Amino acid sequence: MNVVILCDGTPPKPEQLKKELKNSSLFIAADGGAFTADRMGVHPDVIIGDLDSYQKTGQEPGEVIHDPDQETNDLEKALAYAYKMEANHVTVFGATGKRLDHTLKNLSVLKQFHNQFESIIFKDRYSDLFLLPIHFETELPMKTTVSLFPLSGKVDGISTRGLKYSLTDGVLENGVQDGSSNETIENKIEIVHKKGDLLIFINHKTD
Missing domain, CATH: 2.60.120.320 (Thiamin pyrophosphokinase, thiamin-binding domain)
Incomplete structure (x- = not known):
């Protein structure tokens, strides 16, 4: 099962995201990533986070999950949901850029979830990045x-x-x-x- 997660960092190119979505079974927006999805004309199956950025409207075509836990960030929440749904391969957009502390935290989250999936890769406008096997x-x-x-x-x-x-x-x-x-x-x-x-x-x- 291929999952795409869109976070609230620097947005990818629209064609990058849409290309990846063609081969995915589940599209998750991590909180404010839902705004990026809306601007690009794509609709998440799930919006998840503490919702300090995104406010539920009731018009969403997918599910909105409010998880107020402050010990985990929105990417952690999205990845935990993907794991619960038995995802195999996860591609994450918007995990880098904007605030450097958020980028560093997300790299820590990448390490945290590295062994939970067959592959997890961060993609942005400049690079694909992931942890290497031995x-x-x-x-x-x-x-x-x-x-x-x-x-x-x-x-x-x-x-x-x-x-x-x-x-x-x-x-x-x-x-x-x-x-x-x-x-x-x-x-x-x-x-x-x-x-x-x-x-x-x-x-x-x-x-």
């Missing part, structure tokens, strides 16, 4: 910009293939060494790591 392979166009970030603070035993700046049993650590703005030199890349939470940013070519 061994990861994919195919990308040549000269795609790729960044690696140690979400856990430090990631050990990183080896890469197909990237311009390679690592062999290397370490990335916040404030010491980062892995930003690398580039693919082969169509197939491979990344392995031994310990820690490693984020990958696969950057889009933007207009």
Whole structure:
């Protein structure tokens, strides 16, 4: 089951969201993300959150769920609902941008729910980002910009293939060494790591 979640951060391009919705079974707006959905002419199946932004009108085509719990943010509520509905693959839009503290919190939520689904990916106008498994392979166009970030603070035993700046049993650590703005030199890349939470940013070519 594929689920799309729309949060209240920087909106994606309308065509990005609509393309993803074509292959989804459930569309969830996390609180203020419902306003973004409305502006783009798409209708969530569910609106969920503490509703400090969105106010129920009674005209919604889908369900509105008020969850006042202040120990969880709106993305957590949406992901918990997706898990309850037995989602396999989750794509999240609007989880980044606007307030930096909200973006950092949502990255923490990504780590929290990482093992609850077969895949969970954040998408925005610039990048696709997700936590890597211990061994990861994919195919990308040549000269795609790729960044690696140690979400856990430090990631050990990183080896890469197909990237311009390679690592062999290397370490990335916040404030010491980062892995930003690398580039693919082969169509197939491979990344392995031994310990820690490693984020990958696969950057889009933007207009």
